[in-house]
Amino acid sequence: MDINVLIVEDEFLVANDLRVIVKQAGYKVTGIAASVEEANENLQKQKPDLVLLDIRLKGILSGIDFARKLRAENIAFVYISANSSQKVLEEAKSTDPYGFIVKPFREKDLLVALDIAWYRHQHSLESKLRQEELLQKQLTKITTDPSGAEQKLLKIARVIQPYIPFDFIASKPWPDNAGQFKDIGYLRIGFDEYQFIGEKELMTITGFKKDVLSALIKNSDTNAILYSDGIPKQKPGINSLQQLLFDSFKLESYLVFPVDPGNGQMVHYAFYSRKQDVYTRDHIALLNRLKPYLVALAEKKIYDETSSTLTLVQPDSVNKKNSEAANYSGSHPTFKNIIGNHHLLLASLDLASQVAPYNTSVLILGESGTGKEKVAHSIHSLSPRASGPFIKVNCAAIPPTLIESELFGHEKGAFTGATEKRKGKFEQADGGTIFLDEIGELPLDMQVKLLRVLQEKEVEYVGSSAPRKVNVRIIAATNRNLEKEVANGTFRLDLYYRLNVFPITLPPLRERKSDIEALTLYFADKFCKEFHKPFMGIAATMMDEMYAYNWPGNIRELENVLEQSVILNDGRSNLELKRSLTGTRNELSGKVNIETLEDVKHIQRETERDYIISILKKAKGRIRGVNGAAELLNIKPTTLESKMAKLGIKKDFL
Numbered sequence: 187m188d189i190n191v192l193i194v195e196d197e198f199l200v201a202n203d204l205r206v207i208v209k210q211a212g213y214k215v216t217g218i219a220a221s222v223e224e225a226n227e228n229l230q231k232q233k234p235d236l237v238l239l240d241i242r243l244k245g246i247l248s249g250i251d252f253a254r255k256l257r258a259e260n261i262a263f264v265y266i267s268a269n270s271s272q273k274v275l276e277e278a279k280s281t282d283p284y285g286f287i288v289k290p291f292r293e294k295d296l297l298v299a300l301d302i303a304w305y306r307h308q309h310s311l312e313s314k315l316r317q318e319e320l321l322q323k324q325l326t327k328i329t330t331d332p333s334g335a336e337q338k339l340l341k342i343a344r345v346i347q348p349y350i351p352f353d354f355i356a357s358k359p360w361p362d363n364a365g366q367f368k369d370i371g372y373l374r375i376g377f378d379e380y381q382f383i384g385e386k387e388l389m390t391i392t393g394f395k396k397d398v399l400s401a402l403i404k405n406s407d408t409n410a411i412l413y414s415d416g417i418p419k420q421k422p423g424i425n426s427l428q429q430l431l432f433d434s435f436k437l438e439s440y441l442v443f444p445v446d447p448g449n450g451q452m453v454h455y456a457f458y459s460r461k462q463d464v465y466t467r468d469h470i471a472l473l474n475r476l477k478p479y480l481v482a483l484a485e486k487k488i489y490d491e492t493s494s495t496l497t498l499v500q501p502d503s504v505n506k507k508n509s510e511a512a513n514y515s516g517s518h519p520t521f522k523n524i525i526g527n528h529h530l531l532l533a534s535l536d537l538a539s540q541v542a543p544y545n546t547s548v549l550i551l552g553e554s555g556t557g558k559e560k561v562a563h564s565i566h567s568l569s570p571r572a573s574g575p576f577i578k579v580n581c582a583a584i585p586p587t588l589i590e591s592e593l594f595g596h597e598k599g600a601f602t603g604a605t606e607k608r609k610g611k612f613e614q615a616d617g618g619t620i621f622l623d624e625i626g627e628l629p630l631d632m633q634v635k636l637l638r639v640l641q642e643k644e645v646e647y648v649g650s651s652a653p654r655k656v657n658v659r660i661i662a663a664t665n666r667n668l669e670k671e672v673a674n675g676t677f678r679l680d681l682y683y684r685l686n687v688f689p690i691t692l693p694p695l696r697e698r699k700s701d702i703e704a705l706t707l708y709f710a711d712k713f714c715k716e717f718h719k720p721f722m723g724i725a726a727t728m729m730d731e732m733y734a735y736n737w738p739g740n741i742r743e744l745e746n747v748l749e750q751s752v753i754l755n756d757g758r759s760n761l762e763l764k765r766s767l768t769g770t771r772n773e774l775s776g777k778v779n780i781e782t783l784e785d786v787k788h789i790q791r792e793t794e795r796d797y798i799i800s801i802l803k804k805a806k807g808r809i810r811g812v813n814g815a816a817e818l819l820n821i822k823p824t825t826l827e828s829k830m831a832k833l834g835i836k837k838d839f840l
């Protein structure tokens with residue numbers, strides 16, 4: 187094995203221990219540094235493949251500072267720290283490490299961490315290179331395409347979105363022709379839906395006249411520039427057209443990149459995002475590597491052709507489009523049932539579609555009811571395993587004594603009640619995907635066994651010691667903060683790193699309120715069809731309340747509310763809210779004065795109480811078992827019972 191390891195550790199004895207262990211395991215140690223300064227010197231002499239990095243070091247700079255440099259240089263690193271407090275974990279996590287070991291550590295833990303780090307690093311590099319190659323091919327094809335600038339930019343937008351995320355993309359020829367407005371752009375309005383924005387459209391949206399727009403484009407950036415937090419006001423040389431776009435489309439960050447093919451006609455690409463701090467030097471580096479493939483628009487004449495196929499955007503059509511009933515996340519068939527086009531949702535779907543083709547494990551994070559299972563299913567459907575099985579396991583719903591046989595299978599007579607030999611979920615998922623929901627609930631001894639499956643790709647039946655090979659992709663999900671669980675010792679760090687190769691976080695509904703209307707219409711339509719009732723629209727008061735509410739149960743709760751409204755609707759009038767949305771809105775808007783922490787806690791308790799009652803009703807009072815309230819809430823039945831006792835919910839509430 188020719189993997190070079192640099193050890194950055196200020197405690198001499200620990201550093202020496204590390205050196206001995208990693209050397210014995212076959213790694214090469216390139217040096218030991220006690221401070222960031224020394225580590226930098228080492229780095230210059232010989233670039234390591236992996237760095238073991240203590241957080242607290244000699245000098246002012248910490249291991250976390252050095253980690254940022256390692257990230258920029260694409261060197262894998264594993265933290266080793268005595269301090270595993272939540273705060274340190276959070277800060278360390280922001281540097282996206284490849285592993286984390288807590289002192290005192292066992293030799294085995296260290297070697298597993300190094301192994302995982304190397305696997306992750308190799309894997310991410312390989313997949314990055316594979317993906318970049320594909321992107322180059324797609325861009326080359328677009329360059330030779332005979333279509334005009336609008337069509338070309340749309341094609342570029344589609345292929346480049348997963349690599350450089352944007353909510354608005356624009357291109358302009360440079361130098362411009364006597365201040366003529368030649369900028370063209372696309373606003374992202376769905377997973378794979380873009381709306382053209384040219385001069386006419388911009389005039390309509392902003393109400394500005396042609397000459398005003400032309401005047402705005404006089405100054406332009408000539409170098410690659412990124413702004414992570416808005417555009418500095420009155421910065422000389424900044425094209426204030428960008429400010430106009432920022433204001434019109436609620437944008438937050440921006441990256442401009444000029445491409446000069448050497449024919450005297452440059453083209454500027456601009457990427458805009460509604461999120462802050464999106465663009466990094468990595469994006470510029472990628473664009474630099476792609477430069478030869480980005481010349482598609484660097485031909486003066488293609489901007490001169492006026493396209494007759496353009497549809498004129500009407501005054502508030504951007505907004506109108508956003509609120510149309512069938513506002514699905516895009517025409518992409520796999521995501522057609524995932525409703526919404528908020529940029530936070532689209533960013534998660536981008537990640538899902540990027541990771542889908544590979545066998546990489548995925549960890550889906552997000553509150554209960556945010557659509558984790560739906561996204562897991564989409565990843566499966568988009569993968570080469572789509573024709574194989576998709577097996578769901580709710581780790582919270584299986585009694586601890588049965589988990590092992592449920593996951594890995596059992597031999598006949600392995601335990602009382604095992605009258606037949608039975609395949610476990612892993613074997614059932616062979617050739618397909620296993621979805622381990624609520625992975626945070628898995629007992630520690632099962633976590634060890636799961637890690638083994640991930641490493642060895644084989645399972646052992648309960649009652650047998652003969653391993654069987656399985657070919658399964660793992661998608662895990664949790665609504666818990668796994669780092670906190672790791673810090674508390676209830677979740678294994680090595681398993682966390684193995685699963686966390688590719689995390690996707692789904693936003694809670696309260697952070698994507700612009701999707702509420704589309705979701706409401708979607709579920710109203712769905713339940714009206716299901717219950718054979720005509721859909722007569724939604725009462726304005728209901729919509730107002732839905733917007734004002736903060737949806738602790740997310741989309742599942744919204745779905746339940748709609749189901750109830752449709753069931754109780756007389757089929758002749760608009761849908762109305764048949765239960766108050768836990769009273770939160772009224773209470774928050776004044777009924778209860780929020781003056782103390784106790785008031786806040788009271789509202790929280792009431793919200794939780796009402797939500798649990800609504801789920802219990804849906805489960806017809808059943809707490810345990812398939813479709814029981816505990817399963818729907820994704821918590822243990824015992825946890826639900828103690829919550830009910832605490833909140834004073836009696837079984838006779840129905």
Ligand SMILES: Nc1ncnc2c1ncn2[C@@H]1O[C@H](COP(=O)(O)OP(=O)(O)OP(=O)(O)O)[C@@H](O)[C@H]1O
Binds near residue numbers: 525623741745
């Ligand atoms: N974007 C969406 N569009 C339409 N329906 C959705 C969307 N997201 C979630 N749903 C629906 O909401 C319900 C909850 O979704 P799902 O079970 O995928 O959430 P989850 O995050 O896995 O929840 P839990 O953590 O409780 O398991 C399901 O009925 C699902 O079909």
